[in-house]
Amino acid sequence: MRKDARKLLSICIPTYNRDWCLKDLTKVLKEQISAGLEDYVEVIFSDNCSDDETQNLLRKFELENSYVKYYRNEKNIGFGRNFLKSASYASGEFTWILGDDDLPADGAVRELINVIKKRNNDDIILFNFTQKDVLMKKTIKNFYALLNEDDEYYLSDDNELFKYLNNAEYSSILFSYISCYIFRTLNFSADNVKEKYKDHPFTQMFYIWGSRDKRLNIFYLNKLLLLNRSGNDRISDNVYDVINVFLSGILDLCDEYFADKPVLYNAVINISKKFDGACREKFILKSVKYLDKNNFKSLINKLIRLNYPKKFILFIYLKKFYYFFRKR
Numbered sequence: 001m002r003k004d005a006r007k008l009l010s011i012c013i014p015t016y017n018r019d020w021c022l023k024d025l026t027k028v029l030k031e032q033i034s035a036g037l038e039d040y041v042e043v044i045f046s047d048n049c050s051d052d053e054t055q056n057l058l059r060k061f062e063l064e065n066s067y068v069k070y071y072r073n074e075k076n077i078g079f080g081r082n083f084l085k086s087a088s089y090a091s092g093e094f095t096w097i098l099g100d101d102d103l104p105a106d107g108a109v110r111e112l113i114n115v116i117k118k119r120n121n122d123d124i125i126l127f128n129f130t131q132k133d134v135l136m137k138k139t140i141k142n143f144y145a146l147l148n149e150d151d152e153y154y155l156s157d158d159n160e161l162f163k164y165l166n167n168a169e170y171s172s173i174l175f176s177y178i179s180c181y182i183f184r185t186l187n188f189s190a191d192n193v194k195e196k197y198k199d200h201p202f203t204q205m206f207y208i209w210g211s212r213d214k215r216l217n218i219f220y221l222n223k224l225l226l227l228n229r230s231g232n233d234r235i236s237d238n239v240y241d242v243i244n245v246f247l248s249g250i251l252d253l254c255d256e257y258f259a260d261k262p263v264l265y266n267a268v269i270n271i272s273k274k275f276d277g278a279c280r281e282k283f284i285l286k287s288v289k290y291l292d293k294n295n296f297k298s299l300i301n302k303l304i305r306l307n308y309p310k311k312f313i314l315f316i317y318l319k320k321f322y323y324f325f326r327k328r
Contacts, residue, residue, distance in 0.1 A: 007067075008040045008116050009109070010092035010185065014082040015100035016048040019057055021229065024136060025103060026061045032109040038067050040113050046086035047072040048079075080203030083178070084190045087207070094125070096182040097204065101229040103136060105129075108225040112182060115221060122152075122219040123188075123211065126173065126181045129226035136229055143228075144169045145180070146220050155216040158264060164218070165267040171275040174268065175208040176249070179226050187211060197256075202249040209257050240287040240295055246278040247302040269306050281312055288316055289323050296320060 011029070015022060033041050045058050047070065055072060062070040071089060073082065087095055094116050098104070115125060131140040146167045153164040164173065172180045190198075192210025197203055208216075233242075250272040258265040273279045284299075291299065303313050 007042045007092035008094065008113055009182065010042050010044060010090035010095045011098055011109075012044045012046065012086040012090050012095055013098050013100050014046045014048065014079070014086040015050065015054060015058075016076065016079075016082070017050045017052045017054065018100045019050070019053040021101040021232075022054060022057055025098075025100065026057070028103050029109075030061075030065065032104055032107070033065075033067060037109060037113060038065075041067055041109060042090075042092055043068045044086060044089045045070045046082055046089065048082045049073045049076045078199050079201070080197070080199050083203050084193065084198060084207070087185075087188070088190065090185050092185060094182045095185045095188075097178045099179045101232050102129075102179045103227040103229070105225050105227050111223065111225060115219075116182075119219055121217060122184065123215060123217045124175075124181050124183045124208065125219050125221055127221045127223055127225040129172070129177075129180050129228045130224050131228045131230050134229060134231040136227060140230060142224055143172065144222070145172045146222070148220070149222050151220045153218040153220070155218055156212055156214070158261065161264060162267060165264070165271060168271050168275070171271050174250075174253070174271060175205050176202050177228075178204045179228070183208065187215070194256075197252070200249070200252065201245045202253070205249070205253050206256065209253065212257065239283070240291060240299070242278045243284055243287055244295075244298070244302075246272065246276050247299075247306060250276075250279070251302060251305060266307065273306065273308070279306075281308070285316070285319065288319050291320070 013025070029043055033043070043065070047054055047058065049072065058070045062068045069089065073085070077085070083097060087097060096112070112125070119125065126145055128142065128144045130142050132138060133140060147169055148167055154160045155164060175181060188207060188211055190207070193203060193206045197206040200206065250269060254265045254268050258268060277283055287299070288296070300313065300316070303316070
């Protein structure tokens with residue numbers, strides 16, 4: 001046992017009705033948190049009132065492992081508030097909010113502990129991930145956050161932030177994907193998040209970006225430390241709902257933090273438009289046929305605000321008119 005009882009890493013897992021994923025996750029965590037790492041790591045589950053076998057599975061896992069803590073909400077409080085609640089339980093120097101359907105890559109926990117020991121001026125350590133199929137068997141693609149090798153960025157400085165955005169290789173640099181970064185626990189708080197964003201689909205972005213006015217130092221660790229389970233999203237089966245979540249999310253983020261900084265505003269928007277599948281023109285076109293009048297109007301308004309090409313917006317109008325007259 002270390003003399004310093006404080007853990008270095010809190011792995012916090014907000015979860016809801018994913019017992020089948022948690023079976024894989026608990027197995028991997030048990031394998032990786034061993035050979036002395038038990039002294040450095042705690043694992044915390046925040047169960048959003050699941051009605052499957054989650055409670056039985058995690059209570060058993062807690063009893064078998066001293067570094068595990070299980071909490072259960074009396075009612076479902078939504079993803080955003082459960083994210084914030086899970087973060088509030090952390091006592092480690094750094095916190096990793098890990099999606100309940102994701103898995104640490106081989107050796108990831110030990111790698112992060114080693115990095116934490118060496119780094120003393122970072123607020124966030126950002127890393128890469130591998131996308132797998134829904135069964136976590138087949139590798140689909142490796143996603144790298146930034147162009148360069150290991151590097152540091154001081155995002156409170158506008159010039160540094162612009163450089164960071166220009167080096168983007170994926171939208172994970174906006175902190176929308178909760179599982180691919182860890183953050184210094186005491187430097188972030190739910191107080192950073194306005195009440196209206198606590199039920200937002202991307203509460204995590206406001207949790208992180210809300211600290212930029214004080215300090216936001218990033219270390220990019222160019223290693224693949226996460227396995228992402230694809231085909232398991234919970235947003236909606238409706239194409240427009242997915243598009244709306246992403247378009248609204250990036251607009252809310254930019255309006256909140258970059259409204260008076262047009263260069264950064266546009267740079268952040270372009271990251272999402274380039275790398276988020278739901279924001280790509282081909283995907284947006286798929287939704288047009290099924291939109292009612294109000295949703296169509298809302299979509300056009302968002303596309304204009306996000307500076308989509310005028311030719312693309314005109315094409316959407318023409319396509320909508322085509323579907324309208326075809327029905328008659």
